[in-house]
Amino acid sequence: MALLEVENVRRSFGGLVAVDGVSLSVNAGQIKGVIGPNGAGKTTLFNMISGLLKPDTGQIMFNDRPITGLKPYQIARAGISRTFQNPSLFLQMNVLQNVMVGRHSRTRLDFFGCGLRWPGQLREEKTIRDAARAQLESVGLAYLADWPAGALPFGQRRMVELARALATEPQMLLLDEPASGLNTREKEDLALLIRKIRDRGITTLLVEHDMSVVMGLSDDIIVLHNGCTIAEGAPQAVQNDPRVISVYLGEELQGDGGGRDASPRRPLPLSSGNYSRQSA
Amino acid sequence: MENGSLALQYLLSGITKGSIYAVVAIGFNLIYSATGIINFAQGEFVMLGGMVAVTLAHYVPLPVAIAGAVGVVALVGCLLELALFRRLQRHSVLHLIIITMGLSIVIQEAALHIWDEKVRSLPYFTGSEVSSVRFLGAAISPQVLWVLGTVALVVLALHVFLRYTLQGRAMRACSSNPEAAMLAGINIPNMRTLSFGLSAGLGALAGCVISPITMTHYEMGAPLAIKGFAAAILGGLGNPMAAVAGGLLVGILEAASVSRLPAVYNDVAAFAILLFVLFVRPQGLFGSPTSDTVREH
């Protein structure tokens, strides 16, 4: 039974069709990758799943419950958490407070309870703080807890945002280009981290441009182009799919010996490289 | 017949007031397009125009006084941009709007101290308070024709300026894509100053031309600003020509409410329109619904 079922969603902006009848399903415990050239509709798809956009047609089911058109906070409470292409930390707060915000949907006390210091409020606050600190530790940034979020470099902001998303205790994590802007070492660490997240039982759907990262991590990959699915399957199969190759390189290569090395059936350098499974 | 003539009277009064709101709304649009700021001191330019003209009229003939007032107030607008807004580019738009509110208060109080709280007015351009002209079956003051004529001329001139002159096209480029405009060699800061100066000058002209009818006093700026803003968003912010339609509509609706409700509720109509537009259709009549500068999601 699939955890997330996206059924034939379509979304257009004015005259431009960004996503045209895409379906996908993600099983619990999977890491699924979404790849495709720029403008393929990946972020639009993500935004529809996480509730920032409403699909024109189609349905999205999560845990067998429809979540199409729900507001983002409702989807977060249902168990889907996400990160953004540009890390959206709350820059006026420090790192720990950012992660503490992630606990919001799992805690209760509201205006009355907090304002009047209802019994149990102090206890709840402590559990929030402890849980946040634990999440920070799990991404290795506990020592940054008191830093103002705005002072962090890009890679660390990414990780804090991930910790914040994890603090919501999601069943599923949507990662929007998590590896972009990271250097090689940081990408390795990220891959390790995502695998550990999977070991914790959290399903991951990630959009990514970096082939090595996504091929090495994903159990399953879906390829989008101009808003449509053009391939779906295991990384190896997708790498060798001629449609995928043509979409990324432009057209089929002809072996004519005119200084070109490429033969038509040589697989693209989409191999797993350093990020393959064995280095767990 | 009597009723029809009364209705016509109200309609014309509405159009007259409405054309002034239109000019204020155009002023809002010009500045908003070029800088993204909602300049709350817009109404004060109208007030200053009337006040300065009244003072100058003691010494020089009326046309010169009016021209002088327009020039002085336009200069004030430019100076405000140079002295204040040019230094505040890092600030959020909301901060800037709050600053213009403070500015409006300061200008108002300055006017109070320069000119005192007495109500003044320019003399009628042609004729006097009692002269009237028959227009489509209603008796109106010739000043009304001056107002309508001036505003029509202003709108036409602005349209020509924005469409057909280099500076005007540069202003439009500025508003739709500042970075591209900058790359094309357009001097953005000067465009901003120009927009302020133009708005101020137009407002001053409106203030002069309406002065014999509605009088000029130091407190007239704020209600004008709000009604002008209501007109601007009714037409759709960002579209100076739609502002004209918005202004006329606000004026007519206000006149309609005047004819039905006690006098004290005069202003409520315009404010209610403001709220209604903001809540129901914030992009106005002619704005595009996908504009995400208004709603959160």
Place this chain on the structure above:
Amino acid sequence: MNRFRQILPFTLFPVVVVGAQLVMRATETEYCLTQLTMAVYYAIVVMGLCLLMGYAGQVSLGHGAFFAIGGYASAVLTTYDFSRFKGAPWAGWLQKAHLLIARQDLYGNTAMTFSPWAAFLTAMLATFFIALLIGYPALRLRGHYLAMATLGFGLIVSKMLLGSNITGAADGINGVPAWKLLPGLAVTGKSAGRVQNYYIACGLALLVLVLLRNLVHSRVGRALQAIHDRETAANAMGINTAACKLKVFVLSALLAAMAGVFFTHYTGGIAPSEAGALKSVRYVALAAAGGMANLWGVTVMSVALNYLSLRGWFGTYDNAVFGAILILIISLAPEGPLKPLGLWLRRLTGTRPPSPTSHDPNHVSRFTFHASPAAELAPQTDERATGRSPQHGAP
């Protein structure tokens, strides 16, 4: 250390309050307490605005209207003669519940009016519903559109109060009776009760400060700051941003209205100018002057500036001063003048804020993940570790 700095103002507050009163008694200027009390009530409005604007980031240029709604509701209900409704069943019912009482008015006639407590509760209810009604559509708007909507709302209220006879039109309402809060404690303008009323006002202000402080340093406060900072991300983290904004708007409106009720009973009347744009902009100016998100700063600034204004220090330039404050502060020090002052003082005394990097001098930039989240962070020894330190922003 942090706790101490948070508690300190609360312990200083009673000292300052009592001290001020004693100084005034000693210098025989106790009549100044009247203006000080009024300034404290105005400050309560600004405190609510601080939460709304400073923390949640939502502008309101119409809070004078809520102050006026509270004030006028209680003023009308406690001065209007309901005798004409004597026969009606609801009147009898209310009388039995002691909500509708008979009292002597200024001219010695017996009138039927609401009791001040009943009027207060009604005013709060009315404000609650009006704030909901206005807040729900308005808070969906952004930035300057929200500002304009609240301004428009304030102006409509102001004009309606000016125009209705029941609210006394341009003269407002006078002769508002005293309000017996508890036996022996009454909100009244009588000079005999001057000192007592001063303490009532300060006590109320203290309660509000405690309430707001609790909110700010809690899950709710973080949610508000998150909404202010990046609303989309806040939403994605499970915060119902629309509901949150509405709740904080209604809370700030209720605070303003409550201040209005107390103020009206204290001064014995209310005028339509309280709802006007000038007053509303003044509240915003005071919030800005205090530092937008700084509760204590806002309180101090509001009390100080309003007191000076009420004592006539600004003369005919009263409005201009607040306008100028608005311009100067927002253009020069958008986070309030107290922040640069604090930084300057710190530099002067040589103390430095704790540097975050001092916690981990041997930092290795490497993300590690442990299977059990509660496991301690053990340093990873790895030949690839280069031990490079994080780039600092600005400690």
